[in-house]
Amino acid sequence: MAGMLGDIPYGTLDLMILKTLQSMGPLHGFGLARQIEQVSDNLLQLNQGSVYPALQRLVQEGWIQSEWGVSESNRRAKYYSITNTGRKQLRTEVESWHRTAMLVQRFLALET
């Protein structure tokens, strides 16, 4: 079963996290992971644990920030939210993603 699901394309997890945080507002790690899974509609095999190193990296880049808070179910959890530099970064990444996608599409459109 799992074999049919794709791994996360390289370098796209950051983009997914930033975009999710931008549109959903502050989320904790579990919420974020679930959100990504739902949006990807299970096309994606996500080890939920792997969002944490990615989150850490984004915090260090200064694109997101973290804060301890309380979850809906009354648990202590760390909430992540996107920063202004994060928004800027997201815009550049989205642009570059579109360019890449367009480029690939043109090649695929070539007559065989």
Next chain:
Amino acid sequence: MMLSFPMEKVRAVFYRRRLDAELDDEIQAHLEMARDEYLVRGMSPEEATRAARRDFGRIERAKEQHRDVRSVVWVENRFRELKFGARSLRKRPGMAATVVLALSLGIGLPALAFSLIESALLPRLPFENADRIMRVERAGQTPLTDADFAEWSSRQRSFEAVGAFQNARLTLGIAGWATEPISAGFITPSVLPLLAVEPSLGRQFSEDDASQGAPPVVLVSEQIWRERLEADPGVLGTLIRVNGRPAQIVGILPEGFGFPWDQQIWLPLRVDPFRGQRDSDIETSLGVVGLLRDGVSARSAAVELTALTREMDLSNLGETGIGSQVVVRGYTDIFSEPGQSAALAALLLGLTFMVLLVACANVANVMLARAVARKRDVAVRVAIGASRLRIAGELWAEIGLLAAAGGLGGSLIALGATRVIDGVVPPGMPFWVDFRLSPSLLFFVAFVAALAAVMAGLIPALQASRSNTHDLLKDDARGASSYQLGRVMRRLIGVELALSFVLLVWAGLFIRSANNYSQTDFAFGPEGVYTARISLPEEAYAEAADRARYAETLRDALAAIPQVTSAALTTAVPGVGSGGIASIELEDATAAGTTDLLRVQSVAVTPGFFDVFRATLLAGRDFDARDRAGSPPVAIVNAEFAERHFPGGALDQRIRIADPDNSGEWLTIVGVTPDLMAGGLSPSTSEAIYRPVAQVAPPALMIAARSVAGFESLTAPIRESLMGFDPDVPLFSVQAHDVSIDLANAQWKWMSILFLICGATALFLAALGLYGVMSFWVIQRTREIGVRMALGGHRGVIVRLVLRQGMRLTSLGLIAGVLLALPAARLLGGAMFGVSPYDPLVFGSILGVLIAVAWLGCWVPALRATRIDPMRALAAE
């Protein structure tokens, strides 16, 4: 990867524990929330927990990655390795202590050498522009005249300023204190500005102070001002007596100033170009100091002055000689040969680094032994995925920790030894020598410790990277790989023994030199001879006739002392120092037009001198009452001079002291004496002439008296007879002559101590290493030995087995040692005194000592081997 927030990453290294805990909390919350969700969907609690975990993936992996992102992994890993290393060292305290001891000794000796070099050998003058302050002199210890200095200072271009100085021992009389001898410096008024030294009180010398007939003035050191003059700020203008003559204090020179050497008072030096060669003894030859112009090298200054001097000598003497060469070198470069202090510094560092090398070989061996002992452990870890880098990292971490501890130990050793040396420094050191640990020593120690770590770690690290996991995992009590390790270890021991051997041979040669010297039959029997210096006040004894009369009366008074069997006055005593160098010419050669200036030791003596030193003249007669001022001038020459220049017999031949106007009187040779080492130990020339004090009338003399009574009972009567006819003549440096000889011998003693310390340390380390390797060998063969014992092998057989192995190792090192030591011993060559570099006694005894020590090193492991219990040895596998 971009490091946008490196500080945060570095911080993460230190807050690792807290950050880990935070991550744990976060993951915990995540799992619980996931579980809650599954519970809501109707799963059982167990299923929910499992599902939550499954979704999360491998928790440890996430943590690991989190950490990698979070902090500077490299630093964190090194931290972990250091911790690991410290833990594993704590488990083997004996091993760690041995290695730290070895490294402490290995690092401590170079550190000590460094601090000695810095303070004594290559010191900086405590002055501004210290690197431009130069000593200027004629080559070959040729005396410098006032005329030379006057010419130099008016014509030279290389120096901003030049100054002249003379050292003298004078007496200092301050009201309320006993008159006593003191080292004084005569300096031209240019000297203090040149050195940029300001009096802390009062003024320096003006040109007027140095002019003829100026009222006598004196500068005194801050020490005298504090100790003798109650640090009175109103002291300027006070009269003190210098050599019995009143002089007015015009200034106090600051603490720590002792130019030219260790002077305490200073008088203005008047340079009189019309005065010929200063006629007295070594203490009064003229010294010159100069401040090089910015950008001018000592070499080019020497070239300029040499050109000047050759021109000068050509017009004055009609020729140039070795003394026309001018040498310019750093003021603190005090050895007779330029560059000798650098050479000595290199020697010190070289020697101590050899000890360091031995220590590192030792440590490498211990590490190798450890690696072998742990190889299975390591192999298992490699097999389950630990990277080789990680294993090597742990090795380096261990060595790094050990080297750091060794550096600390080494610093303590250097510190302690420097304290000790500071306590035993003989008086009379130059003022710039200051035995103190400096901050630069710390850098040096850090450097040496790092070097030691690399040297000690390189071979074990290479070995570790080479060994094959698969081979190691096989059962291999005596497999190929362990044989390979054994070979490296054997070679290291060989190197240790060979280096120790070389160091000890050097030490042995110096010890033999010192020994030979003190046992030499000097042809002058120094035992029972007492010497003292007197110096005639310049004013009261301006006339040569007065000085000659004084000497004659004093000699008679001395000879009249009941304990004294013979007495004489002289300008130099055999074996110690020099009476001065003179250029002389031979009458025959001059007549034949083949004049050649000969440089000889020139000594003035009274009749009885040769009796005091038990020298029987080889030909002719001693000086006697006939040889007085005005009577035909005479000389006695030593055998070497006579043989070289008058092979047909020296008696009645004539020689004279060379001077510019060829006006000197011819001296008739009346006697030939055996060689009495008139120039001291290593004279620039060992040809010597002696002239009667009555005809030379030197202002400074030494008393030499042979006495049946001891030193103490002689001092008082000599002082008394001296005071009897002139209380103003000071007596100083009263000494038993064999003591002076021993002092002169000190260079070999110091050298032998130095080499012995290095050699003994190296030997100790080599023995320690041998002991370690043999112990290791025994442990490796526990099973084999156990089997032998179980089969009824004798204890003796076992002991022999171990000893044979150990001695095989030793002989390897000794053969290498001898091969290395033979050329190494030749390096000392000229520094020896009466010893062949291949002295069989030295080589033989050191071979013996090394074998004995090596035997001991193997003996203990051998005994341990015999205590192996066969049952346990076999069961252990």
